[in-house]
Amino acid sequence: MPRYKLTVEYDGRPFSGWQRQANAPSVQAVIERAVRAFSGEEVTIGGAGRTDTGVHATGQVCHVDLSRTWPARTVMGAINFHCQPAPVIVLDAEEMHEGFDARFSAIRRSYRYRIQNRVPPLTHQRGLAWHVKSDLDADAMHAAAQEFVGHHDFTTFRHTRCQAKSPEKTLDEFRVYREGEFVIAECSSRSFLHNQVRSMVGSLRLVGDGKWGPGDVTKALKARDRNACGPVAPADGLYLTRVDYRPAEVDIQLKKDWQARKAAPEAEDDAEL
Structure with missing residues (x-):
């Protein structure tokens, strides 16, 4: 059964998020309907990240299994045709090696947050950026953002209903810079x-306003208390921009190892890759 990797772009405004829901529109449901429309197959696609309501993507990745092999360009074109008029587009499609999984093969996810920093209200960027009127110090925000880099307990900066088993994460990089009237956080x-990203950006906005310094960010991080977090930035400005993956040979070997464990008499029934 061939597996296809799809790189997806979408405007998150009409959706309740990536994940399919019974009574609300989702990006996942749009793509699954499009696949069914051209292939006749009922599929469940796997995504690299579950973006929230109103969050956008320029580089989300998902995978889909089909019962027959199609040219990758045919898959991309057919899905794009049947996604209309929803603001969801497949930018690239690629048939993948055995063992690839859009979620579990990922080694890095990258997000960008866009703040339109001006006094006049937004027009073209409404719903696509966070409107902040006060003049932000992007350099101060960048300096404070370095407090997040590395391995930390991010309890302060996660939703109270977060289902992750551990609050500890390792942040590889955090850049904040000005681009005209935009302040960009990556x-x-x-x-x-x-x-987590929206919580960190909301706190950095306080730094940009001069209400917090880098020490306040460190203090909030070490508090491990959600009440120590600054205001959470709105979904409008957040974009999943890129997902990086481990080499194909690693996936293939892990798949072989998993199959060997499943075949062994002492293997657990619910062993996972």
Whole structure:
């Protein structure tokens, strides 16, 4: 059964998030309906990240299994045709090696947060950026953001309903810079907690306003208390921009190892790759 990797772009405004829901529109449901429309197959796609309501993507990744082999360009074109008029587009499709999984093969996820920093209200960027009127000090925000880099307990900066087993994450990079009237925050990690990026950006906005300094960010981080977090930034400005993956040979070997464990008499019935 061939597996296809799909790189997806979408405007998150009409959706309750990535994950399919019974009574609300989702990006996952749009793509699954599109696959069914062209292939006749009922499929469940796997995504690299479960973006929340209103969050956008320029580089989300998912995988889909089909019963027959199609040219990758045919898969991409057919899904794009049947996704219309929803604001969801497949940017690239690729038939993948055995063992690839859009979620579990990922080694890094990257997000960008866009703040439109001006006094006049937003027009074209409404719903696509966070509107902040006060003049932000992007350099101060960048300096404070370095407090998040490395391995930390991010209890302060995750949603109270976050389902992750551990609040500890390793942030690889966090950049904040000005681009005209926009302040851009970019961060990368193997994985993130629920609301982590928006929580960190909301606190950094306080730094940009001069209400917090880097020491206040450190204090909030060490508090391990959700009440120590600054205001959470809105979903409008958040984009999943890129997902990086481990080499194919690693996936293939892990798949072989998993199959060997499953075949062994002492293997657990619920062993996972």
